[in-house]
Amino acid sequence: MSTTAIVGTQWGDEGKGRFCDVLAEDSDLVVRFQGGNNAGHTVVVGDEVFKFHLVPSGILRPETICLLADGTVIDPKVLCSEIEELRGRGIDTEGLKVSGSAHVIMPYHVLLDQLEERSKGDRAIGTTARGIGPCYADKASRVGIRVWDLVDRDRLARQLGQVLPRVNVLLEHLYDADAMTVDEVIDQVAPFMGTIEPLVVDGRALVMDAVASDAEVLFEGAQGTFIDLDHGTYPFVTSSHPISGAATIGTGLGPLDLDAVLGIAKSYTTRVGAGPFPAEAFDEDGDRLRESGAEFGTTTGRARRCGWFDSCMLRTAVRINSVSSLALTKLDVLDELETIRVVTAYELDGELIDYVPSDPEAFGRCVPVYEDFAGWQESLVEARELDDLPASAHNYVEAISTLVEAPISAIAVGPEREQTVWVEDPAEG
Numbered sequence: 001m002s003t004t005a006i007v008g009t010q011w012g013d014e015g016k017g018r019f020c021d022v023l024a025e026d027s028d029l030v031v032r033f034q035g036g037n038n039a040g041h042t043v044v045v046g047d048e049v050f051k052f053h054l055v056p057s058g059i060l061r062p063e064t065i066c067l068l069a070d071g072t073v074i075d076p077k078v079l080c081s082e083i084e085e086l087r088g089r090g091i092d093t094e095g096l097k098v099s100g101s102a103h104v105i106m107p108y109h110v111l112l113d114q115l116e117e118r119s120k121g122d123r124a125i126g127t128t129a130r131g132i133g134p135c136y137a138d139k140a141s142r143v144g145i146r147v148w149d150l151v152d153r154d155r156l157a158r159q160l161g162q163v164l165p166r167v168n169v170l171l172e173h174l175y176d177a178d179a180m181t182v183d184e185v186i187d188q189v190a191p192f193m194g195t196i197e198p199l200v201v202d203g204r205a206l207v208m209d210a211v212a213s214d215a216e217v218l219f220e221g222a223q224g225t226f227i228d229l230d231h232g233t234y235p236f237v238t239s240s241h242p243i244s245g246a247a248t249i250g251t252g253l254g255p256l257d258l259d260a261v262l263g264i265a266k267s268y269t270t271r272v273g274a275g276p277f278p279a280e281a282f283d284e285d286g287d288r289l290r291e292s293g294a295e296f297g298t299t300t301g302r303a304r305r306c307g308w309f310d311s312c313m314l315r316t317a318v319r320i321n322s323v324s325s326l327a328l329t330k331l332d333v334l335d336e337l338e339t340i341r342v343v344t345a346y347e348l349d350g351e352l353i354d355y356v357p358s359d360p361e362a363f364g365r366c367v368p369v370y371e372d373f374a375g376w377q378e379s380l381v382e383a384r385e386l387d388d389l390p391a392s393a394h395n396y397v398e399a400i401s402t403l404v405e406a407p408i409s410a411i412a413v414g415p416e417r418e419q420t421v422w423v424e425d426p427a428e429g
Contacts, residue, residue, distance in 0.1 A: 003217045004260045005033075005247040008224030009317035011271040012242070013297070013304060014264040015329035015412060017041025020057035020220045022417055023262075028215035029065045030058030031207060032222065033250035034240040036073040036105060036135070038128040039222030040297060044415040048089070055082045055096060056220050062092045068102055069203045071240065071250020073135040075105040076150065076192035083195060098196060099203025100148040107188045108167045108180055109134040115175040127273075136239040138163070150189065151197040157182055204252030211257050219247040219258075225317040226356070233360045236275030244321040263323035263406070265314055267331045267396075270295050270304040276364035279307035279343045293333040308370070310343040311403035316356040318406045325409035325424065328397060332413045337375040340396060344403060345369040373399065380413040383421055 004023070008014045021043040024030050037053040044050075045060060052059070054074060056066040068074060079098075086093050109131030117129050127133060138144040143166065149159045160182045168179040210217050223242040226232045231243065240246065244261045247253060268289055269279050280286065286306045289295065295304035317323070334340055345352050346366035357363050376392040383389055389397070389411075401408045411421040 005219040012224035017057040024058030035222035070101040105131040279310040314404035327410040329412040
């Protein structure tokens, strides 16, 4: 039996979905434990490309149960749209389950998110405006709508009767928008109740039973460590916890029941939206990384900011997540570069440090210290063993492992499942 959490170690978009899909082949249960449809996981299977926003990436494995757990927030329209698309492409979704305790992104959450972001003007934080933040805010305020409520029309009407007066004060008096009625909101979500109701389970019990029965369980995180609500570059963060600790909080798993943490790291660094980014490359190298790596958001389509690999970030993420081993993605994107740079330290107010300061303003003052590595300037896409890597690529990978103080268990050299160099079993890392 093993329980493994997959987490992003940068600002998201590291390739978590790809490794979740690969490891799901040997998993009995794949559990998405936080976030909502602000996530975007891309999985390539042969000539087909699948882009997931809510549905766990393990859904392409027909024998695997996939759970949206308590810690997630679910937009009913988006979920049903994903299910319909998957079924239309011949994918069996019978294994998909939704925890009744997960919170629901209601139409007013999306509206409030859009109005709030618009009101900030130049101070906008780059949110996806999909209602994630307002939904989590209602959860913390104990006025949220949960899936249990959604699939019971009378129960939903009672809950909305308590929530909407508060919502309408904001809509009418803060944003000069129209108020919403109970019937109006129910009419917007009612078309999705019939699809979702058969999927609803006691998510906590499902996870507990799987662990107790020695099942292989994979916990899939969304986003990345440095947009964590507590440990990210606040306020340029998400509204949940994309770190390994949330695999327990968002599912009901006990902390001692988590066997391994696989951290996913891109071979360079990207970020979407505003916020500090010491390693950002503003020159042609940044443009080259963006074009070669197709760095455009799965969810938003926005061009990602690109820069060099930042070992200070990764070293900090390894510690925050208790990372057992790392999977390094998109190494092939660096194939044509003559010189590859790595951030090995920061200069902060005249002192050298090797970690990310928790104060985002201090992080914004960090000046990167680089070490340059020779590129390999040959294609890696056919590599399947560590010995298949040219010496320069092997040196680069070894240097990263040493700098971040974590072993590397897998290296992706292309988008497809088989384009992976396995160094060791992630669960044993």
